[in-house]
Amino acid sequence: MSMTVQPLPDRPDPTLMAAQNDAFRKFACLGVPPAQPIQGRMHVTRSLMAAGDGFMAEAVKATGEFATFEPENDPEGWHDFGVVEIRGETVFWKIDLFEADSDFRYGAEAPDNPATTVRVLTIMLARDW
Numbered sequence: 295m296s297m298t299v300q301p302l303p304d305r306p307d308p309t310l311m312a313a314q315n316d317a318f319r320k321f322a323c324l325g326v327p328p329a330q331p332i333q334g335r336m337h338v339t340r341s342l343m344a345a346g347d348g349f350m351a352e353a354v355k356a357t358g359e360f361a362t363f364e365p366e367n368d369p370e371g372w373h374d375f376g377v378v379e380i381r382g383e384t385v386f387w388k389i390d391l392f393e394a395d396s397d398f399r400y401g402a403e404a405p406d407n408p409a410t411t412v413r414v415l416t417i418m419l420a421r422d423w
Contacts, residue, residue: 306406308371312363314406315373315389318413323358333394334413339422342385352380357387357417377420384420389413 317328322336342350356378363373374389391402392412402411 306404310406312371312373314408315413319360319373319387319389319415320358322415323354326358330408332408332413333411334389334415336415336417339416339418341419341422342417345383345419349380349383353378353385353417356380356385357415360387385417386420386423387415387417389415 314332317326317330318332318334320326321328321332322334336354338350338354342353345353357376360376360378362376363371367375367377372389374391376387378385378387390413391405392398392414393400393402394410394412398412398414405411
């Protein structure tokens with residue numbers, strides 16, 4: 295099933311948002327440099343760090359390689375959430391967008407502008423949610 299996501303008035307173009315989020319995620323997780331600078335950071339939960347035996351590295355790599363976006367798991371078309379399975383354990387990842395100068399207190403006013411937006415990628419075990 296194919297569905298075209300149309301931008302809503304005063305909302306960023308989903309295709310642009312998806313491209314920026316994918317580029318940031320691939321940079322943060324796989325070290326693939328983005329075509330243009332994208333500000334951000336990656337966080338993992340304590341339970342993911344404590345899983346041991348390379349589990350966290352597998353989860354980070356799977357997050358970077360994730361490409362199964364469907365209308366059911368990506369309704370806005372922004373590529374800002376995903377679910378991966380690692381050794382039978384469900385792992386969530388989520389990208390949140392903040393104003394660059396807000397100390398992570400305010401959402402990005404222009405989320406499609408990488409100069410004023412900071413992305414935060416959080417990777418967690420589903421049970422951490």
